[in-house]
Amino acid sequence: MTEPATNRPFVRLSGVGHRYDPNPAIPPAVTGIELDIRRHEFVAVVGPSGCGKSTLLRMIAGLLTPTEGQVSVFGKQVSGPRDDVGIVFQKPTLLPWLTVRKNVLFPLKHKFGRYGRDDEKRADALLAMAGLESFANKMPNELSGGMQQRVGIVRALLLNPDILLMDEPFSALDAMTREQIGFDLLKIWQENPKTVLFITHSIAEAVLLADRVLVMSKRPGTVLEMVDVDLPSHARPKPYPNPDSAS
Ligand SMILES: Nc1ncnc2c1ncn2[C@@H]1O[C@H](COP(=O)(O)OP(=O)(O)OP(=O)(O)O)[C@@H](O)[C@H]1O
Ligand SMILES: [Mg+2]
Numbered sequence: 001m002t003e004p005a006t007n008r009p010f011v012r013l014s015g016v017g018h019r020y021d022p023n024p025a026i027p028p029a030v031t032g033i034e035l036d037i038r039r040h041e042f043v044a045v046v047g048p049s050g051c052g053k054s055t056l057l058r059m060i061a062g063l064l065t066p067t068e069g070q071v072s073v074f075g076k077q078v079s080g081p082r083d084d085v086g087i088v089f090q091k092p093t094l095l096p097w098l099t100v101r102k103n104v105l106f107p108l109k110h111k112f113g114r115y116g117r118d119d120e121k122r123a124d125a126l127l128a129m130a131g132l133e134s135f136a137n138k139m140p141n142e143l144s145g146g147m148q149q150r151v152g153i154v155r156a157l158l159l160n161p162d163i164l165l166m167d168e169p170f171s172a173l174d175a176m177t178r179e180q181i182g183f184d185l186l187k188i189w190q191e192n193p194k195t196v197l198f199i200t201h202s203i204a205e206a207v208l209l210a211d212r213v214l215v216m217s218k219r220p221g222t223v224l225e226m227v228d229v230d231l232p233s234h235a236r237p238k239p240y241p242n243p244d245s246a247s
Helices: 053-059 100-112 117-129 145-158 173-192 203-209
Strands: 007-020 028-036 042-048 066-072 085-088 164-166 195-199 211-216 225-227
Touching: 007 053, 007 164, 007 195, 028 053, 028 066, 028 195, 028 225, 042 053, 053 085, 053 164, 053 195, 085 145, 100 117, 100 211, 117 145, 145 164, 145 173, 173 203, 203 211
Parallel strands: 042 195, 042 211, 085 164, 164 195
Antiparallel strands: 007 028, 007 066, 211 225
């Protein structure tokens, strides 16, 4: 019997590591990471500050080359930045000379050379979801840090990428906005399933949002544990069949 496509590893990390400093006396930032993420799975990553979470995300994004092992997406080795990946960086990296709306539309323009009225409507709808409807025509420096971070989230979602990599996307948000935007993200993910890697320092957030939680050790970052989130309160449907329950 052929395996359902959704159960095949979509993102695979085989013995992946990275050392910034070639001096062998200094430990690598990340080492020996084995990780398979299924298509449309939501995986959260937690671990102490400096354990290599952002380094791991950058390697999956193709922005940083592993110095050990390899990263592949759908069986193809990642050798550079991919245009089917949306990234929310730990710090919002907005273009200061563009309005908020033009910032979120920028990746579409970069990818396709243009965007249309429908894209602008989707941008406005996502900005409204993020509570930014009255800021679409403002410049980034007129927004607070948390608002800029929300613009970064909208920018990644607008591309509707197959793979969404989020590096502490909610860290600059107040508790209430953070919870609401987490639910909004789940809704978007259910409507347009995507494979998500979500870095957070909040274990509660990881458990609320993710199918599995990767716990990393302190430097050099390794996989300490992979925890399946299978709580009765975890009511949201999984977008893929559970391979363990297949007879
Ligand atoms: N460009 C770089 N050059 C040299 N060392 C780096 C570089 N980027 C990160 N490091 C080091 O690699 C280690 C892992 O950094 P990384 O940013 O991946 O950690 P993190 O888990 O994301 O931390 P945080 O939770 O604070 O964001 C740290 O010791 C850091 O000092
Ligand atoms: Mg980080």
